[in-house]
Amino acid sequence: MREFTDSDAKRRLMTGAVGLMLLATGFIVSVITGTVDISLGDMARIFAGVQTDGMYHVLMNIRLPRIITGAFVGVNLALSGAILQAVLKNPLADPGIVGVTAGAGLFAMAVMILLPSLTHLVPPAAFIGALVTSLVIYFLAYEGGAHSLRLILAGVALAAFLGAFMSCFTVLYSDRVQGTVNWMAGSLSGKSWIHVKMILPYTILGLFGAGIGARYLNILMLGDDVARGLGVSVERVKFLLTMLAALLAASAVSVAGLLGFVGLIVPHITRLIIGSDNRFLIPFSAVFGGIIVIFADTAARVVFAPYELPVGVVMAFVGAPFFLYLLSRSSRS
Amino acid sequence: MNFFACENLSAGYGRKEVLKNITLSFEKERITSVIGPNGSGKSTLLKCMGRLLKPSAGCVYLDGRSISAMTDSAIARSVGILPQSPNAPGDIPVHCLVAYGRNPHKKALSSFTKEDRETVEWAMHATGLEDKRFMRLGQLSGGERQRAWIAMALAQRPQILLLDEPTTYLDIHHQFEVLELLEKLNTSCGLTVVMVMHDLNLASKFSGRLIAMKEGQVVLDGCAKGVLTEENIFDIFRVKSRIVDMDGSRAAMYMGVA
Structure with a gap:
C-alpha cells in the first residue's frame, strides 16, 4: 500500500531539498560575510586546514561557533514551539506560554543587575528560571488533568506577575538596565564553542524526544478523549512533552537570550507548507528554525555594520511580514 | 454472556453528582442505545464505561477484570470510544486517521507491520472508504467523516x-448511513455497540x-417495544406522543409538551 499520495510526497521532498539548500547557502553566506569578508577560496582553504592565519581565527573561533550556536538555538526554539502547539492544540502557543520567557528573563535580569560581576552565571540562571517557571505553571494549571486553556491562562498570569518584578528592576536600577537590553532582545553576539557545547546536548535530546513524540502529538491533536480512547496515557504524555518543550526553550534562551518569535512562527510557516502531520512537521520545523536564525543573525551582523542589531530584532522585522504574507496567501487558496 | 458491565457506578463533575449508583451489564454482539433528556447522565455513563472519566464510586468490568487495574492501551485494544463530534486537523488524509487506530497495538518505537496495514485496509473497506483513502478529513461530507x-x-x-451521539449534525440520509454501517458491523463482525442517541425512533x-x-439513574431497560410507549415517553421527556407500529418497527409521533 502506498502510504501517501504522490503530490504529498513530492511536496515534502521539494521542501526538504529547498530546506537543505537554504541551510547550506545560509551557512556559507554567514561564514564569508561580516566585518572582515572572507572569500570562498579562503573558506575552502581554512576548512581544508591549509590556511591558518588571522582569517582562520576569525572563521573558526568567532564566526563558526556563532553560526552553529544560532542554528541550534533556532532548532530548539522551533521544536519547542511545534511541540507546544500540538500539545496545547493552540496555534498561538510558543515557549513564552509555558513561562520560559518570563522565568528566564527575570532570573537572568536579576543576575545581570544585582550581581553584575557574575555575568557568567546568566545562562544557568536563565535555564533554571525557565524550567522552574514552567513547572510552576504546569502544576498551577493542573486539576485532574492539564487542560490547555488553563495552562495558557496560568502562563499569561504568571508571565504578568514575573514581568512586574522585571519592571521593578528597570525602575530601581535604571542605571544598569543598559547592559541587559541586548540579552532581552536575544543576541548571538560573542558566542563561542562553549555555547555550542552548552546547547548541543539539548538539541540532540530534543530531536530524539520530538521524533519519538511525533506519533503521540498527532494523536493528541485529535483531542484528549479520542487520544485516551486510543490508549494514550494522555496526562503522562502531555507532561513529558511539555517539559521537553520547556527544556528545549530554556536551553535556547539561556544561551541566546529572549529570542522570541522563532518558536511561534517557524512551526506555523512549516505547517502552511507541508501540513500538520507531526512526523514531518517536527523535523522540517527543526531545519527551518536553524535556517531562519542563521539568516537573521547574518543580517543582524551586516546590515548596520559596524553596529550589530540583536538577532531577535531582525527576526521580528523580517519574519512578521513574511508570516503575514504566508497567512494571507493560505487563506485565499 | 455478559462481558462488559458496570457495578454501582457513580460519577460527577466537581461536587455535582451526575451518575447515581448504576449497575448494568452488556451482552456480546448486541446494539444498545442509551436515551434520556439532556443532563440525564447518558454521556457521563458512556465516558465512565470508556474510562474517559474516573467514577467517584463503583467499577467497570471487562471480561471480569476491573478496567481501573488495566493499562490504557490494554483497554483500548478491547474498548473503542468515540466522543460526540470529535475534531481533528482538516488536512489529515483518511488513511492516516484510520492508522491512528493501531496505536494501542504499538510500542513507542515499533513500526507499522503488515498486520497493521491489513487491519487499516479492512477498516476502510468495512466502512466503504477505500476510494477516499487519500481524501483529507476536511474534504469529506459529514457522514463520510463520521465513517x-x-x-x-x-x-x-x-x-x-x-x-456518543454518532449521528449529531448529520442529515437524515447520513444518519441512516452511519447507523446501517453499525448494524452491518454488528451482524458481520459481531461488534458490540453501545451508543447514546437522541432520536428515539x-x-x-x-x-x-x-x-x-x-436524573442520573436508569429508569427503563428493555427491548424497543417495551421502552417506547406513550406513557414512558411522557414520564421521561414530558412530551405527549402517539406510537405507530408499522412493518415491524415502532415509531413515536410527538404531539407537544402542553
Whole structure:
C-alpha cells in the first residue's frame, strides 16, 4: 500500500531539498560575510586546514561557533514551539506560554543587575528560571488533568506577575538596565564553542524526544478523549512533552537570550507548507528554525555594520511580514 | 454472556453528582442505545464505561477484570470510544486517521507491520472508504467523516464500541448511513455497540435494547417495544406522543409538551 499520495510526497521532498539548500547557502553566506569578508577560496582553504592565519581565527573561533550556536538555538526554539502547539492544540502557543520567557528573563535580569560581576552565571540562571517557571505553571494549571486553556491562562498570569518584578528592576536600577537590553532582545553576539557545547546536548535530546513524540502529538491533536480512547496515557504524555518543550526553550534562551518569535512562527510557516502531520512537521520545523536564525543573525551582523542589531530584532522585522504574507496567501487558496 | 458491565457506578463533575449508583451489564454482539433528556447522565455513563472519566464510586468490568487495574492501551485494544463530534486537523488524509487506530497495538518505537496495514485496509473497506483513502478529513461530507472516525475505532479491533451521539449534525440520509454501517458491523463482525442517541425512533429501529436514563439513574431497560410507549415517553421527556407500529418497527409521533 502506498502510504501517501504522490503530490504529498513530492511536496515534502521539494521542501526538504529547498530546506537543505537554504541551510547550506545560509551557512556559507554567514561564514564569508561580516566585518572582515572572507572569500570562498579562503573558506575552502581554512576548512581544508591549509590556511591558518588571522582569517582562520576569525572563521573558526568567532564566526563558526556563532553560526552553529544560532542554528541550534533556532532548532530548539522551533521544536519547542511545534511541540507546544500540538500539545496545547493552540496555534498561538510558543515557549513564552509555558513561562520560559518570563522565568528566564527575570532570573537572568536579576543576575545581570544585582550581581553584575557574575555575568557568567546568566545562562544557568536563565535555564533554571525557565524550567522552574514552567513547572510552576504546569502544576498551577493542573486539576485532574492539564487542560490547555488553563495552562495558557496560568502562563499569561504568571508571565504578568514575573514581568512586574522585571519592571521593578528597570525602575530601581535604571542605571544598569543598559547592559541587559541586548540579552532581552536575544543576541548571538560573542558566542563561542562553549555555547555550542552548552546547547548541543539539548538539541540532540530534543530531536530524539520530538521524533519519538511525533506519533503521540498527532494523536493528541485529535483531542484528549479520542487520544485516551486510543490508549494514550494522555496526562503522562502531555507532561513529558511539555517539559521537553520547556527544556528545549530554556536551553535556547539561556544561551541566546529572549529570542522570541522563532518558536511561534517557524512551526506555523512549516505547517502552511507541508501540513500538520507531526512526523514531518517536527523535523522540517527543526531545519527551518536553524535556517531562519542563521539568516537573521547574518543580517543582524551586516546590515548596520559596524553596529550589530540583536538577532531577535531582525527576526521580528523580517519574519512578521513574511508570516503575514504566508497567512494571507493560505487563506485565499 | 455478559462481558462488559458496570457495578454501582457513580460519577460527577466537581461536587455535582451526575451518575447515581448504576449497575448494568452488556451482552456480546448486541446494539444498545442509551436515551434520556439532556443532563440525564447518558454521556457521563458512556465516558465512565470508556474510562474517559474516573467514577467517584463503583467499577467497570471487562471480561471480569476491573478496567481501573488495566493499562490504557490494554483497554483500548478491547474498548473503542468515540466522543460526540470529535475534531481533528482538516488536512489529515483518511488513511492516516484510520492508522491512528493501531496505536494501542504499538510500542513507542515499533513500526507499522503488515498486520497493521491489513487491519487499516479492512477498516476502510468495512466502512466503504477505500476510494477516499487519500481524501483529507476536511474534504469529506459529514457522514463520510463520521465513517472515517468509526474506521479509526475499528482499526483498534475492539470487541465493544462506545459512541456518543454518532449521528449529531448529520442529515437524515447520513444518519441512516452511519447507523446501517453499525448494524452491518454488528451482524458481520459481531461488534458490540453501545451508543447514546437522541432520536428515539432511530434508536428503537437500530438497537435491540434501549436503556432510558433520567436524573442520573436508569429508569427503563428493555427491548424497543417495551421502552417506547406513550406513557414512558411522557414520564421521561414530558412530551405527549402517539406510537405507530408499522412493518415491524415502532415509531413515536410527538404531539407537544402542553
